[in-house]
Each structure stands twice: as C-alpha cells, then as structure tokens.
Amino acid sequence: MASTLLETQELQKRFGGVTATDHVSLQVEEGECHAVIGPNGAGKTTLIAQLSGMLAPDAGTILFNGKNITQLTAQRRSHMGLARSFQITSVFMGLTVLDNVALAVQAHTGHSFHFWRPARQDQALRAPAMEMLEKVRLQDRANDLASEMSHGERRQLEIAMALATGPHLMLLDEPMAGMGPEETARMVETLKSLDGITMLLVEHDMDAVFALADRISVMVYGRLIATGSPAEVRANEEVRQAYLGEAA
Amino acid sequence: MADVSTTDPAGGARKLSVASWFMVACLVALAVIPVAIYAGGNAFWLDIATRLVVLSIAAVSLNLILGFGGMVSFGHAAYLGIGAYCVGIPTYHALFGEFELIATNSGIFHVILAVIVSAVFALITGAICLRTKGVYFIMITMAFGQMIFYLFVSLETYGADDGLVITSRSEIPGIDMDNPLAFYFLCYGSLLAVIYLVHRIVNSRFGMVIQGAKGNEDRMRSLGYSTYVYRLAAYVIAGAICGYAGALLGNFTSFISPDMMDWAASGELMFMVILGGTSMVFGPVIGAALFLLLEQLLSAFTVHWHLPFGIMLILTVLFVKGGISGLLARMGRSNG
Amino acid sequence: MDASLVLIQFLNGMQLGVLLFLLASGLTLTFGIMDFVNLAHGSLYMIGAFFCASLTFWTGSFVWGLLLAIPCTALVGLAVELSVIRHLYARDHLDHVLATFGLILCFDTLTQLIWGPEGISVPLPDVLDGQVTLLPGIVFPTFRLVIILGGLLVAGGLYWLVNHTKLGMLIRAGASNRTMVGALGIDIQTLFTAVFALGAVLAGLAGMLIAPITEASIGMGNEIIITAFVVIIVGGIGSMKGAFIAALLIGLIDTMGRSFLDDLFKLVMSTEAAETSAPAVSAMLIYILMAVVLAIRPQGLFPPKVR
Structure with missing residues (x-):
C-alpha cells in the first residue's frame, strides 16, 4: 500500500470576500499522478501557490512526507523535494x-x-x-x-x-495551457515517461487528465467535491452537474 | 520588474567579435591618448580621463546590481561620497589632531576604510531595501543616499555643505600620488581590475543566481534559492567597489563635499550605466565616456547645458533601447 | 524647553506636514493609479512657486497671484503629461525614473533662463503678514496658520473627491483594476491625464504656499521631493490616508527633532557630545524612522488593499 506523500488538512485561504481555498483536505499518494480539476476560478492555482510556499494559508496544515511544512519558505520546500511548474511560463528568457x-x-x-x-x-x-x-x-x-x-x-x-x-513531488500548474494538440501529446508523453515521481497536476485539458491521472480531485468554488479514480469521478453525479456537465 | 535591456550572455558569446574588439580598442585608447596629449604639454585631457576612469569604476559597480541584478539603486553616489570622506576625514585628523585611531595619511588604510565602511553601509541599508520591490526599492535607495548627504551636511567639523579640502593626498608606497600620470595609471589599473573582477563575478555561479533573480524571483525561490541573501551580497559588493572609487575620487579632486553624493550625482551614474548599456560589464565605461564628452561639448556651447542634456536623456529613454552596447550587440547580430 | 516653544514647534511641524501632504498626495495618486514614478513632481512644486511670484507682482496681490498660478501649473502639468509622461506608462520604473530625472534638469534650467538664477521673494498682503496670539504670550505667524488650515481643507476636499465623486470612484477603481475601468468604457488615457494634472496642481499649490516664507528658488523642489518620497514610503505607496498620516508624522518629527533633540540628548550625555551628535542624528531622523517602519512593515503603514 502506497503511503501518503502530501497531505493538506482543512486548508483555507480567503481574498477579501472570496474563499479561494475552503477547508481543502487532500491526500497525494506516493508515486501517483493526482489531478485536480475544476472550472476557472475554482481556486486551483491558489492551492498550488500554498503548496509551493508562495502564499501563506489563513488556516490549516500542509504535511509533506509526514512533516508539517505549512510555515516553510518556498526555497526550503524545494530543498525537501517539492518542485513546481508555473501556469504562466516562467523560464529565464x-x-x-x-x-x-x-x-x-x-x-x-x-x-x-x-x-x-x-x-x-x-x-x-x-x-x-x-x-x-x-x-x-x-x-x-x-x-x-x-x-x-x-x-x-x-x-x-x-x-x-x-x-x-x-523532486519527490512535482506540482504542475496547467502544463498544457495554451498548447496545440501535437504539443499536448508530446507533453503527455513526457510526463508519462517520468516514472517514480509523484505529481499533482492541475489541468483543464480533460483528455490529458484522463490519460495521465491515477486519481482525480474535483474542485469547485474553493471546495473539493469529489476524489476518486477517473472512472469514479466520471460517474459522479455531482461532478457531472458541477463541472463535466458543461463540457459534455 | 521588466528589464530595460535583455541581459544576453549567450548572445554575448556570439557577438564577441564586434563588442569585445570595441572594448579592447577603447581600453587601449584610454591608456594611450590622454597620456600622449599630456606628454605634449596639455594637462586638461588627462584630467578628464582620470575623472572618466574613476567614474567608470563607480558605474561598472552600479551595473553589477542594476544591469545584472535588476536592482535599480538610486543612491549609488552615496558610496562615492563615503569613499571620499574615508580619505578626507583621516587626513583631516592627521593634520589637526583628535581621533588618533583613524588619523593617518596612509593610502592603504584609506582604501581599506572606504571599502569596509561602504560595505557596512550597503549591508545595513541593503538589508532593508531588499525586503521591498520595484518602486519602493528605487525610492528607498534614494532616501538612504539622501540620508548620508544630510549627515555630511550636518557635520560642521568636516566643512558641512562647504566641503572639505584634502590637504595631502593618500600616501601609497611606490606611487607618487601628486604626479598626475602616476595617479592616472593607478586609476586605470584599478578600472581594469574592477572590470575583470565584475566579469568573473557575473559569469560565476553567484552571477548566474543574481541574473536569475533579476529575471524572475519567484521562479528562483521555487527552484530553491534564497534570493535575498544573494542579492544582498551583490549589493554589498557593488557598494564596496564604489567606495573604492570614492577613495580615488577624493584623491583626485582633493576637495570633497556632500554635493558629490547628491541624488543628482546618483542619477548621473545611472544615466552612464543606461546610456552605455547594461548587458555588458564594459558598457558603463562607454556610458561614462559619452556622459563626460557630452558635458564638455554642451558646456562649451552654453552654461545651461543641463537643458540639452535633459532633453537627450528623455529622448534616450524614449527611443534608444538597451543603450550603446545594445546597439553594438544588435549590429553584431545582424553582421553575423 | 518650555511649553510655548513646544506648541510653536508643533505648529511649525504641522505646517511642514501639510505641505508634504500636498506633494505626497499627488505622488501617491499617480503611483496608485498609473503605476508611475514621477521624480519631476518637485519641479511642479517649484514651477508653482515661480508662477505665483510672477503673478503676485503682476496683479499686485498674493491672493490673485495664487489663484491664477493654479491653472497655469495645471497647464504645465498637462503639457508634460501629453508630451512625455504618457509615452512612459507602459514602460518599467527605471525608464520612469530616468526620463523624469531628465525632466528635472530641463525644468531647473528653463526656470533659470526665464526667471534668472536668483530666488524671488513673494510679498504677503498685510492681513496675512502679521502674527496672531494663540494663547496669552504665544504668538504665531498668521500665514503659517493659513497654510495649516488651507492644507487641511485641501486634504478634506481630496477625501471627498476620492470617496464621494464619480472621478473618485474611477480613481479607486483604476487603482484596483485597470482593465475593469477600461471595460466600463471610460477613456483611461483621459483619466490618467486628469489625475496627473490634479497632482501637478497639488504640488504647485504647495510651492505657492511656501513661496512667501522661503522665496521661490531654483531646485527648491529637489530637496523636498525626497522627503515626500519618505512620506509615501512610510504611509504605503498608493494610499491617500497613509500619505496624510505619514506627512503629518514626518513633518512633526523632522521639526521637533531639529529643535529639541539636543535638549533630549543632554539628559543622557555630556553637553558637548549632545551638541555635536544632535544635528547629525536629527538630519537623519526621518530616514531612520523610514528604515524602522520598513523593517517592520515593508509595504508601509497603510498599504492599499488591492495591488
């Protein structure tokens, strides 16, 4: 049985009147590719920012490898084996x-x-x-x-x-954003080839998500409404209504 | 902060031919022409050249943080002033007594003092400035520069805003500081050393980090870098080098006053860096040369030379991207 | 130090404070809304003073001089915005700083060409030139009191403008969400121009008010502008409330420090030591304050909420 590599407990973040992360409790198992999906503005990027240490949560804890990293800086987390990619490409031009x-x-x-x-x-x-x-x-x-x-x-x-x-865990913030089908296929292939690295993937491209993810969590308005295998999530009525329904 | 000119070391390798030949030509010209004119009996241009070389050292040091590190410091002239007063104050006490601890004419002591005091001032103010970003950083460096300005204005002992005459230059064994040629070669040698030093720093692991932090600090942090300490270290190094330039400047002018660290002086240093271009270590030297030439040419026409200078400054910002070395780099690229 | 001197220096500090606020409010507006750093803001302060001086002599009255100088300064502000500033909004702060530094050089030289290198003192009408008795035995120059009251009045007006008018709503919306204002169909370029001119008038007004006390002189803006920077850094860049509180705070600390620091130092050290160190420390006092505030709150005392 795989152990839990990353866990959030009741994570919360508010911006003014908007709750971007609402009591999010999430487990990422060692070795899996865990996708977080949800409509725009669901709070996925805010979640990644808190996990990577760019943004401090208002409440809740983040455990990585069993250690509480909630208060650690981004650079400390990086040295513990947490890596991230950015939604807006940020390489050194x-x-x-x-x-x-x-x-x-x-x-x-x-x-x-x-x-x-x-x-x-x-x-x-x-x-x-x-x-x-x-x-x-x-x-x-x-x-x-x-x-x-x-x-x-x-x-x-x-x-x-x-x-x-x-890294032990890669936080991937929409790696396929703005890509054409060929480029997306290449990225999927690249990510598939990375055996042994746990991934938390935030992505809009459903084909890519279902091609890569071992488990999927669905986030709507800052809340996690479902977590499960791709098949389970696909079958989940609430998810279909809240999210997949609009795509179908 | 978006950068004025893309730092482009890889492109730099490719444009090596044009730009580095230009640099060598400039440095050789600096070594030969003023000296030749001086030997012909005209001291004026050696004077200008000495000022150029000293200001170039200051501008190269500013470019380390401004161009390569993306830290827009508007208080860099403070270090020129600190360095100069580190010559002026010990020689003052050597002549008039008191403060025996620092009262000396020893040039080695002056230089060490200038470098240490500058580094400490950079460390303290940098530790605060670098907690902030963007426009805060610009204004705070400016304010700290002005703080030092007012500090020296308030020091009656050292002439307050009337300034202080350095009665005898620093004594350095083996160099006759009162001989304009010997002093020029000391400054020139220092410039070569500083250019080489900054060149090494920029291309070292440390240099890669500050250049990365300039481009995208969040990215650097998520890669695992504590960017703050690296930027602070760069800030201190730049301050220390400029303090050294200040010690030379004090010896050169033999008269120091708070005006040399006014924020207008910081603005001029920045202008040299931007005009010369920030993408090359050598760029600010070109900028300093153009600045001094402009000053000479314009002030020969009119006492109100600040007006055309100001207009040129505005036009440079509006229309010339990347400064002169940016132009050179573009030429180099289109040629090959 | 006796109480009456403290009161008088307190009022002097307030007077410096409201002047700083007039300068800082324009800076903080242009920064908050346009994300623009204007080093040449002090030049508008100087221009205001010189306009006021010339127009006072032309009309024979300081009040008329001041009233006419206001639209003149606004025109200069407009001209600068249209010719240079608006081409810079999309650039980075370094470009702002360099170009407006160039503007300062132009302004200083042009002023010298037009008005000559000497300063011009501005005569006050008799009503304003006297002193008022505040408390038995305590007199204070009438005009300085007028500056304080006038400055507070302008502060109140700005508060009303920002919080209760359509322009104010646009200003607040623009500060928090640039694209939204654009989406509302408002010509953002015109809004920026208007705000810049408003800032110019506020700075010019500060110069007009100080001119009868210090005289209008070349470079007068370059000294006070740094203090105004310290004000908006301490207050939080973009915050009007922060600018107001920090301006008064810094006006008071600077004035009181220069007058009373040596007395305070004498309590803990020798007279000689106090008299040498007090001027140095009081010269640096506001910068030390700035450093302390930033060490604790890097965004200033009242950082704007959205940014």
Whole structure:
C-alpha cells in the first residue's frame, strides 16, 4: 500500500470576500499522478501557490512526507523535494536553454557563493542539465536562447527545470495551457515517461487528465467535491452537474 | 520588474567579435591618448580621463546590481561620497589632531576604510531595501543616499555643505600620488581590475543566481534559492567597489563635499550605466565616456547645458533601447 | 524647553506636514493609479512657486497671484503629461525614473533662463503678514496658520473627491483594476491625464504656499521631493490616508527633532557630545524612522488593499 506523500488538512485561504481555498483536505499518494480539476476560478492555482510556499494559508496544515511544512519558505520546500511548474511560463528568457536547466541544477548542489569560476564551464552543472534536457527531448536546442523557443518547448523546459531539482513531488500548474494538440501529446508523453515521481497536476485539458491521472480531485468554488479514480469521478453525479456537465 | 535591456550572455558569446574588439580598442585608447596629449604639454585631457576612469569604476559597480541584478539603486553616489570622506576625514585628523585611531595619511588604510565602511553601509541599508520591490526599492535607495548627504551636511567639523579640502593626498608606497600620470595609471589599473573582477563575478555561479533573480524571483525561490541573501551580497559588493572609487575620487579632486553624493550625482551614474548599456560589464565605461564628452561639448556651447542634456536623456529613454552596447550587440547580430 | 516653544514647534511641524501632504498626495495618486514614478513632481512644486511670484507682482496681490498660478501649473502639468509622461506608462520604473530625472534638469534650467538664477521673494498682503496670539504670550505667524488650515481643507476636499465623486470612484477603481475601468468604457488615457494634472496642481499649490516664507528658488523642489518620497514610503505607496498620516508624522518629527533633540540628548550625555551628535542624528531622523517602519512593515503603514 502506497503511503501518503502530501497531505493538506482543512486548508483555507480567503481574498477579501472570496474563499479561494475552503477547508481543502487532500491526500497525494506516493508515486501517483493526482489531478485536480475544476472550472476557472475554482481556486486551483491558489492551492498550488500554498503548496509551493508562495502564499501563506489563513488556516490549516500542509504535511509533506509526514512533516508539517505549512510555515516553510518556498526555497526550503524545494530543498525537501517539492518542485513546481508555473501556469504562466516562467523560464529565464535571456538565458540559453541549457543555462536555464543548469541554474536549476545549481540550486541543489550546495550554496552559490562561488564568485570566481565560470559557471558555464562547470561540468558538474552542465552534464546533469544536459541529461534533463534529454528527458524532455530538448537536447538539440540546448544552446538556443529560451526567448527563441516556441511556447510548447518552453513548457517542456519548465518540466526539465523542475526535474533538475531532483523532486519527490512535482506540482504542475496547467502544463498544457495554451498548447496545440501535437504539443499536448508530446507533453503527455513526457510526463508519462517520468516514472517514480509523484505529481499533482492541475489541468483543464480533460483528455490529458484522463490519460495521465491515477486519481482525480474535483474542485469547485474553493471546495473539493469529489476524489476518486477517473472512472469514479466520471460517474459522479455531482461532478457531472458541477463541472463535466458543461463540457459534455 | 521588466528589464530595460535583455541581459544576453549567450548572445554575448556570439557577438564577441564586434563588442569585445570595441572594448579592447577603447581600453587601449584610454591608456594611450590622454597620456600622449599630456606628454605634449596639455594637462586638461588627462584630467578628464582620470575623472572618466574613476567614474567608470563607480558605474561598472552600479551595473553589477542594476544591469545584472535588476536592482535599480538610486543612491549609488552615496558610496562615492563615503569613499571620499574615508580619505578626507583621516587626513583631516592627521593634520589637526583628535581621533588618533583613524588619523593617518596612509593610502592603504584609506582604501581599506572606504571599502569596509561602504560595505557596512550597503549591508545595513541593503538589508532593508531588499525586503521591498520595484518602486519602493528605487525610492528607498534614494532616501538612504539622501540620508548620508544630510549627515555630511550636518557635520560642521568636516566643512558641512562647504566641503572639505584634502590637504595631502593618500600616501601609497611606490606611487607618487601628486604626479598626475602616476595617479592616472593607478586609476586605470584599478578600472581594469574592477572590470575583470565584475566579469568573473557575473559569469560565476553567484552571477548566474543574481541574473536569475533579476529575471524572475519567484521562479528562483521555487527552484530553491534564497534570493535575498544573494542579492544582498551583490549589493554589498557593488557598494564596496564604489567606495573604492570614492577613495580615488577624493584623491583626485582633493576637495570633497556632500554635493558629490547628491541624488543628482546618483542619477548621473545611472544615466552612464543606461546610456552605455547594461548587458555588458564594459558598457558603463562607454556610458561614462559619452556622459563626460557630452558635458564638455554642451558646456562649451552654453552654461545651461543641463537643458540639452535633459532633453537627450528623455529622448534616450524614449527611443534608444538597451543603450550603446545594445546597439553594438544588435549590429553584431545582424553582421553575423 | 518650555511649553510655548513646544506648541510653536508643533505648529511649525504641522505646517511642514501639510505641505508634504500636498506633494505626497499627488505622488501617491499617480503611483496608485498609473503605476508611475514621477521624480519631476518637485519641479511642479517649484514651477508653482515661480508662477505665483510672477503673478503676485503682476496683479499686485498674493491672493490673485495664487489663484491664477493654479491653472497655469495645471497647464504645465498637462503639457508634460501629453508630451512625455504618457509615452512612459507602459514602460518599467527605471525608464520612469530616468526620463523624469531628465525632466528635472530641463525644468531647473528653463526656470533659470526665464526667471534668472536668483530666488524671488513673494510679498504677503498685510492681513496675512502679521502674527496672531494663540494663547496669552504665544504668538504665531498668521500665514503659517493659513497654510495649516488651507492644507487641511485641501486634504478634506481630496477625501471627498476620492470617496464621494464619480472621478473618485474611477480613481479607486483604476487603482484596483485597470482593465475593469477600461471595460466600463471610460477613456483611461483621459483619466490618467486628469489625475496627473490634479497632482501637478497639488504640488504647485504647495510651492505657492511656501513661496512667501522661503522665496521661490531654483531646485527648491529637489530637496523636498525626497522627503515626500519618505512620506509615501512610510504611509504605503498608493494610499491617500497613509500619505496624510505619514506627512503629518514626518513633518512633526523632522521639526521637533531639529529643535529639541539636543535638549533630549543632554539628559543622557555630556553637553558637548549632545551638541555635536544632535544635528547629525536629527538630519537623519526621518530616514531612520523610514528604515524602522520598513523593517517592520515593508509595504508601509497603510498599504492599499488591492495591488
């Protein structure tokens, strides 16, 4: 039986009068791909922001690997093995593709108070970075600027950067957003190939969600209304009404 | 904060031919031309060149945080002032007594004092400034700069707003500081060293981190970087280098006053950096050279040279993106 | 230190405070609504003072001079917004800072070309030039009292404008949600221009009010503008309430510090030490206050709710 890797207990966040996260209790099991779906404004991105440490919850706890991480900074969580990708692509546009990943590798190879040796000739950074690029099949673009890449390629790069931090859990905030069908298929393939890494996936593309997810949680107006296997969720009457109904 | 010019190290590698040849040409010209004119009996241009080289050091240090780190500091001239007073105050006491602890003409002591005091001031103010972002940061650095300005204005002992005359220059073994040529080469050598130092820093692991934090701080934090300490370290390094430039400036002018750290002086430093372009370590040197040339040319035409200068500044912001080195980089790219 | 001196310095502090508020309110409006940093705000303060000086001599009356200087300053504000500022809204703060720094240089030089390098003192009518007896034995210049009351009146007017008028509603909506205002079909460009001109008038008014006390001089705006920055940093950038409270606080602390800090220091150290250190500390007092506030609340005392 798989153990619980990430757990939230009664997580709450309000913005003014809006409850973005309303008593959310969620378990992500070790090794699974857990998708969170829900209509726009359901509070999914707010949830990711709290899990990654960018936003402090008003109440509730977040447990990661059994440890309470609610009060920890984003950088501490990263070092514990929590990685995230951003909804709005946020790679470093002025750097090359390889530089981007090398920077992610560097974050987890000791401190960076090294002022003298050129980082771009450092094989301890370059080799692992190249390896990550191979995983997302961007190795041919290693020396191009991130700003010269297509949207879909940048999203692949995001994944490579998250991977480079050696995560136990990846928080993926709409990795397929704004992608065409081909790019989406490539992303699904990439994510499928990442065996052994637990994923929490927020996504709108239902085909991708059902292709990837082991379990699905449905969020509406900040509340979790259902959690279960894809088949269970598909069959759930409340879910169909609240969410899937409008797509059907 | 969106950046004025895309820092573009990889592109930098490709445009190496044009830009770095230009840099070498400039540095050689700086070493030869003023000296040749001086040997021909005209001291004026060596004077200008010395000022250029000293201000270039300050501008290069500002570019480390502004261009590469994305920290728009509007109080950088404070470090020039601190550095200069770290020469002025010890020599004042060496002459008039009191404060035996610091009363000395030793140049080594002055430089160490300038660097340490600047670094400490940068550490304290940076620790507060860097907790804030964007426009707060700009205004707070400006306010702290002005704080130092008013501090020296209030110090009657050291001449208050009338300033302080440095009666004897720092004494450095083996260098005759009163010889304009020797002093020029000290400054020139310092500039080369600072450019090399900043070049190494920018390309090191540390440099990658501050450049990443400039582009996207949230991203850096979620990668696991404590960006605050790295940015603070960069802020302190830049302050210390500029303090060193201040010590040179104090020796150069032999007269120091709070005016040299007025916020207008900080604005001029920023202008040099932006005009020269922020994407290259060497850029601010071009900016400083153009600034001084402009100053000379315009003030030869009219005493009201600030008017055309102000207009050019506005036009530069509105129409020239990425400064001169940005133009060079674009040229380099279209050529090959 | 006796009580009457404290009262008088308190009023002097209030007077500085309301002037700072007039400057800071315009800064905080342009920042809150347009996300624009205007270093040249102090130039409008200077222009206001010079307009007021010239028009006072032309009309022979300070009151007429002031009333006519207000639309003149507004026109300058409009001209600057239309020619330079509006092209910068979409740029980053660094560009704002550099371009408005250029504007300062232009303003200072142009003022010098038009009015000459010397300052111009502005005569007050006899009614305003005297002193009033506040309490038995305590007299205070009438005009300074007028500044305080006038400033508070303007503050009240701004409060009404922001909270109870259509323009105010747009201002508040614009500060929290730019796209929404655009969606309401309101010409955002016109709104920005109007707000900038309003800020210009407020700054100009501060200059007009101070001119009879200090005289109109080149660069007068460049000193006070930094203090106004400290005000909006402490108050919370974009907050009108914060600007008001911080302006009075800083006006009082600065004035009281300069007058009484040496007396306070003498309580704990030697007279000599107090007399050397007090001027240095009082010169830095408001910046130290700023540092302390920021160390505790990086967003200032009253950060605007939405941002």
